[in-house]
Amino acid sequence: MIYLDNAATSYPKPEKVYDEMLRCMKEYCANPGRGGHDLSIKSGRAVMEAREAIAEFFNIKDPMRLVFTKNATEALNIAIKGVLKKGDHVITTSMEHNSVIRPLKTLERDMGIELTIVSGNEFGEVDVEEFRNNIKSNTRMIVCTLSSNVNGIIMPIKDIGELTREKGIIFLVDASQGVGALEVDVEYMKIDLMAFPGHKALLGPQGTGGLYVANGIEIDSILQGGTGSSSENMFQPEILPDALESGTLNTPGIVGLSQGIGFINSFGLLNIKNFKNLLINQIYDGLSNINGVIIYSKKEPSKNSGIIAFNFKEIDSTEVSYVLDKGYGIASRAGLHCAPLAHQTMGTIKGGIVRLSVGCFNTQDEINMLLNALQEISDSMKYVTNIN
Numbered sequence: 560m561i562y563l564d565n566a567a568t569s570y571p572k573p574e575k576v577y578d579e580m581l582r583c584m585k586e587y588c589a590n591p592g593r594g595g596h597d598l599s600i601k602s603g604r605a606v607m608e609a610r611e612a613i614a615e616f617f618n619i620k621d622p623m624r625l626v627f628t629k630n631a632t633e634a635l636n637i638a639i640k641g642v643l644k645k646g647d648h649v650i651t652t653s654m655e656h657n658s659v660i661r662p663l664k665t666l667e668r669d670m671g672i673e674l675t676i677v678s679g680n681e682f683g684e685v686d687v688e689e690f691r692n693n694i695k696s697n698t699r700m701i702v703c704t705l706s707s708n709v710n711g712i713i714m715p716i717k718d719i720g721e722l723t724r725e726k727g728i729i730f731l732v733d734a735s736q737g738v739g740a741l742e743v744d745v746e747y748m749k750i751d752l753m754a755f756p757g758h759k760a761l762l763g764p765q766g767t768g769g770l771y772v773a774n775g776i777e778i779d780s781i782l783q784g785g786t787g788s789s790s791e792n793m794f795q796p797e798i799l800p801d802a803l804e805s806g807t808l809n810t811p812g813i814v815g816l817s818q819g820i821g822f823i824n825s826f827g828l829l830n831i832k833n834f835k836n837l838l839i840n841q842i843y844d845g846l847s848n849i850n851g852v853i854i855y856s857k858k859e860p861s862k863n864s865g866i867i868a869f870n871f872k873e874i875d876s877t878e879v880s881y882v883l884d885k886g887y888g889i890a891s892r893a894g895l896h897c898a899p900l901a902h903q904t905m906g907t908i909k910g911g912i913v914r915l916s917v918g919c920f921n922t923q924d925e926i927n928m929l930l931n932a933l934q935e936i937s938d939s940m941k942y943v944t945n946i947n
């Protein structure tokens with residue numbers, strides 16, 4: 560199997576991720592923060608060490624402002640629903656995942672927030688001035704993806720951060736795509752809220768993710784209870800992370816995620832980025848030489864977080880992905896990728912796109928095999944569709 564669906568969930572994981580998760584389950588997986596006995600303290604300490612390591616990775620100064628969630632969607636829902644109030648105006652982009660668009664549209668319908676969606680160019684690339692031009696007196700939040708999960712386009716996060724700081728607007732970043740290859744520094748980028756999954760390029764297991772909440776950002780909990788702290792209190796504690804971490808944490812997942820980040824640190828973020836760029840270049844150049852292919856991603860490393868979106872003219876994306884899987888053992892993903900507005904922007908709403916997303920365990924040999932497979936598919940199709 561050649562796995563090129565790393566934007567959905569990365570696979571495989573570093574050995575240390577598997578090892579530590581198993582060790583945790585076998586040796587110290589009591590309830591972190593509840594119990595007060597040795598094993599619970601050990602488990603709580605492991606969670607705290609992971610919190611510190613992940614905070615450091617994103618330059619989060621106070622690890623207690625990093626909240627663990629079960630995925631990016633949960634973190635985005637907490638951030639959006641915990642902050643916005645009736646009458647608030649929000650600006651977002653057409654390249655957002657439905658984990659952003661759906662909570663916003665739901666608040667627009669049910670609570671009366673105002674929503675502006677900016678589209679940018681045909682790659683979904685949005686200039687900071689588009690945000691500036693849409694700011695109103697009631698604009699409370701800008702929500703923007705770090706990078707698109709459809710075509711990998713990277714958004715100008717630092718510029719938007721400067722704008723929101725200048726205007727006193729809350730800046731929420733969906734860092735689901737790009738973390739683990741792009742440098743993300745919440746201080747430098749002036750990010751107020753950042754949601755991220757653990758199971759993608761951070762190389763952790765599924766069931767992990769997090770939300771960073773900057774100092775001074777008021778956020779209501781959408782779940783209450785089960786914090787293990789302030790048991791005398793009938794209401795949710797206000798201090799972070801407890802205020803937003805209800806219920807027993809996923810300790811084995813969290814220690815696994817910490818090992819994933821440890822792997823990235825030891826390998827070097829820049830080395831991972833360069834390696835992924837190499838693979839993306841190889842795919843881009845190879846695809847450009849195959850008849851009938853249209854590419855919807857940019858090649859430049861500064862514009863692509865590790866995804867190539869493409870189609871064969873006139874062939875449905877699901878068909879291509881199916882043949883890659885069944886005929887060649889190559890895992891890709893087809894369709895709309897939970898982001899229909901992105902496809903309106905890119906002109907691919909009818910059939911979606913085939914997405915190839917590379918990870919740090921792919922090889923150049925695998926990409927050669929992919930390109931040979933796509934060449935064969937192209938050759939076989941020309942008899943059927945006259946794509947030449």
Ligand SMILES: Cc1ncc(COP(=O)(O)O)c(C=O)c1O
Nearest residue numbers: 630631632656658708735736756
């Ligand atoms: C840009 C983006 N946002 C949000 C999500 C949702 O992530 P999760 O599955 O961790 O909730 C994804 C997942 O593919 C994504 O690519």
